[in-house]
Amino acid sequence: MRPTCPKLRACVALIQAVWSSCFKALRIVLWVLCAVFMPYALAQNQNNSPSIEDSVAMIKQVQQALVLVTTRSIEGAPSERTLGRSRQGTGVVIGPDNLILTIGYLVLEAEHIEVRTLDQRQLPARLVGYDQATGFALIRPLIPIQPLPSVLLGSTQTLTRGETMWVAAGRDHRSIAAAELIDVRSFTGYWEYHLDQALYTSPPFAMHSGAGLFNRQGELLGIGSLVMNDVMPPQHPESLPGNMFVPAELLTPILNELLTTGTSQTSRRPWLGLNAQDRNGRIVVTRVSPNSPAFHGGLRPGHLLMALNGQAIESLSGFYKQVWALPLSAKQLQLTVLENSNPKVLNIAVQDRNASIAKPAGI
Numbered sequence: 489m490r491p492t493c494p495k496l497r498a499c500v501a502l503i504q505a506v507w508s509s510c511f512k513a514l515r516i517v518l519w520v521l522c523a524v525f526m527p528y529a530l531a532q533n534q535n536n537s538p539s540i541e542d543s544v545a546m547i548k549q550v551q552q553a554l555v556l557v558t559t560r561s562i563e564g565a566p567s568e569r570t571l572g573r574s575r576q577g578t579g580v581v582i583g584p585d586n587l588i589l590t591i592g593y594l595v596l597e598a599e600h601i602e603v604r605t606l607d608q609r610q611l612p613a614r615l616v617g618y619d620q621a622t623g624f625a626l627i628r629p630l631i632p633i634q635p636l637p638s639v640l641l642g643s644t645q646t647l648t649r650g651e652t653m654w655v656a657a658g659r660d661h662r663s664i665a666a667a668e669l670i671d672v673r674s675f676t677g678y679w680e681y682h683l684d685q686a687l688y689t690s691p692p693f694a695m696h697s698g699a700g701l702f703n704r705q706g707e708l709l710g711i712g713s714l715v716m717n718d719v720m721p722p723q724h725p726e727s728l729p730g731n732m733f734v735p736a737e738l739l740t741p742i743l744n745e746l747l748t749t750g751t752s753q754t755s756r757r758p759w760l761g762l763n764a765q766d767r768n769g770r771i772v773v774t775r776v777s778p779n780s781p782a783f784h785g786g787l788r789p790g791h792l793l794m795a796l797n798g799q800a801i802e803s804l805s806g807f808y809k810q811v812w813a814l815p816l817s818a819k820q821l822q823l824t825v826l827e828n829s830n831p832k833v834l835n836i837a838v839q840d841r842n843a844s845i846a847k848p849a850g851i
Contacts (some may be wrong), residue, residue: 554658567602577697642707690730761843785836
């Protein structure tokens, strides 16, 4: 019940305002305490952990290996519709000559790439390689500079659920936070993307794009891709917000190929140009990219995907794998859909995804 006396209402409002301010201040203090003492907590998290001094030194080195990545896409590029023209995220130095690993959507169809080091040096950079299958991108500064500290790629084989690790972004000294490994499982994206293995952590890290996920030895475990409302396994009754990271070890088998050719063989696969979701066991088309093979073949939002070349579609990930298994030499594929509860067969051209990516002039 609200007080009827004006003076009493004003008094109550004042108390509420003071309480709100105190609560916000307390939250800030708690975040600061977490940031200050996190290295020490991580150092004591498990037996045989590094010493406090080693942990602090490791964190400082890792921070020096992080860069802020700022890009601007080609005007009118297809990815501009969904990702925007100006993008910003993190890159992690992983090798000699300042080779930087980041998430691919930051540099997709970019005409301008810039990196900023921890000591605030701003350097133009170029794209070295982009792998659609993993979503990784490699960039490198255009201007020769003294090699930045680099990190090693870690393995996910020994990870355990509930393990404490930390996430870091290339913004400033404060862009670091503790995280808990919630799960290691597959991930299927609505944009024709699938990983057989992905890392899920919580709490959510806002500056997730390209952020590094590290173990307590300072090894890079993953590259930030998404912030999610729920990172718990599908069958789990509770939900928990967090992030999805692409395992860094997926880079190892394709690294030389990316450095040599700029892409990987697994990225040379058919692309339709659609977004789809699995809704109660039915694959529903939610978006069709303009001028894509799917668009020209007559696929539209609302269509239910039923079969590919006569083979039933059981799941979204299964559908993607069916498409990717087709050779690029195939001229077209037949997609059976339901339109207003009526089956319909669409003939869709088989097109390499690389052919649809806009590239800067001269490349």
